Amino acid sequence: xxxxxxxxxxxxxxxxxxxxxxxxxxxxxxxxxxxxxxxxxxxxxxxxxxxxxxxxxxxxxxxxxxxxxxxxxxxxxxxxxxxxxxxxxxxxxxxxxxxxxxxxxxxxxxxxxxxxxxxxxxxxxxxxxxxxxxxxxxxxxxxxxxxxxxxxxxxxxxxxxxxxxxxxxxxxxxxxxxxxxxxxxxxxxxxxxxxxxxxxxxxxxxxxxxxxxxxxxxxxxxxxxxxxxxxxxxxxxxxxxxxxxxxxxxxxxxxxxxxxxxxxxxxxxxxxxxxxxxxxxxxxxxxxxxx
Numbered sequence: 001x002x003x004x005x006x007x008x009x010x011x012x013x014x015x016x017x018x019x020x021x022x023x024x025x026x027x028x029x030x031x032x033x034x035x036x037x038x039x040x041x042x043x044x045x046x047x048x049x050x051x052x053x054x055x056x057x058x059x060x061x062x063x064x065x066x067x068x069x070x071x072x073x074x075x076x077x078x079x080x081x082x083x084x085x086x087x088x089x090x091x092x093x094x095x096x097x098x099x100x101x102x103x104x105x106x107x108x109x110x111x112x113x114x115x116x117x118x119x120x121x122x123x124x125x126x127x128x129x130x131x132x133x134x135x136x137x138x139x140x141x142x143x144x145x146x147x148x149x150x151x152x153x154x155x156x157x158x159x160x161x162x163x164x165x166x167x168x169x170x171x172x173x174x175x176x177x178x179x180x181x182x183x184x185x186x187x188x189x190x191x192x193x194x195x196x197x198x199x200x201x202x203x204x205x206x207x208x209x210x211x212x213x214x215x216x217x218x219x220x221x222x223x224x225x226x227x228x229x230x231x232x233x234x235x236x237x238x239x240x241x242x243x244x245x246x247x248x249x250x251x252x253x254x255x256x257x258x259x260x261x262x263x264x265x266x267x268x269x270x271x272x273x274x275x276x277x278x279x280x281x282x283x284x285x286x287x288x289x290x291x
Contacts, residue, residue: 020157023096024220025080026053027270029106029134031279033073035147035171040160046087049271052246053079054218066091069102070156073149074110076105076132084121095156104152106145110135113199132251136269137201137286139182139279143175152217162164175279180206182283187290192233194252197268201286210236213255215241230258240264240290264289 019042024030029159030045037043046062048051053075066072066087074080088097095102112131135141150168154161186205193199194213202209210233215225232257233241241263242254267276268290276282 003227019044020070020153022066022071022153023065024074025072025074025084026136027272027277028142028279029073030076031270032106032142032146032171033071036146036164036167037153038163038167040163040182041155046273047269049267049269049276050245050249052244053269054082056080056083058083058090061263062087063090066096069096070092071102071104071152072096073104073106073152076107077130077134077135079107079133082264101155102152104148106142106148107131107135109145109148110141113203114196130274132196132199134197134268135200136279137198137282139175139179139283140162140204141200142279143172146171168222178283182287185287187287189239189290190237192229192238192241194241194247194263197244198242210238213241213251220251223254226251226254227258230255230261233261234259242266246266255284 020037020040022030022033022037022041022043024033024043024187026047027049030043033041033043041198044065045066047056069091072088074084078197078275085098093102094100097103107130112133112135115131135145146168150164153164157164158258183205187206190208190210191198191202192210192213193202196212196214196217199209201207211229213221213226213229215221221229238259238261241252241255241261242268243265244264245265247265252265255261256263266286270279270282271277276285
């Protein structure tokens, strides 16, 4: 009897200290979760930062991780729409399905930019009906998005609700402080972007943007479009165009050739290795690239 009681005590103790297993879609999401969950959570990211989150695959290892998760956290606003629903379906984990107690989308907690109106169809390109999902480059909005993490962690681990809320408030203050720090460093220039994934960064820091080189999101611009945008950008005294490594290099080179405007190639999401391996590091890398 004593052995049975001892075994139950051990099992209850292990369970009491078990961490909430969280699978994030991106390193940026993982950092938000870790800041709020701290030692109460075990966090892993499906994507490593070098993969375009629009076009990832429903890999078997992703499915296995989600199958074993207590919580799945995504950026949302349909950023991962091309692959995450397939992963969730194949993982067959009822807790983390969309709408379930263990599923959260950070985008649900923010006011998105560029919410389209009118008829939306594929002829318009890769349009996100709920707004631009690339808000990770705005520290203030990223801080606000943490409320979704608090909600889902509290739903699956109610006894630590106060702990999560306290950490969330601290994280918001940290992101506001980072925003103020970057605001004091940033060079106020006229800018453009290849794809609308730097829009929140521009908006957050008050940079004047003349739009994107893409005419339709997710679709390479025509030669006519490149020539016209290059002409307009030169006339508008644009000083730099931002793009990520996934943008077509020949298109960027042609734009610079026609306009004389340099292209700044930087990540728009955290990279797990290198000079952009945290929210703060990525912000500082972008600012440094503008000099």
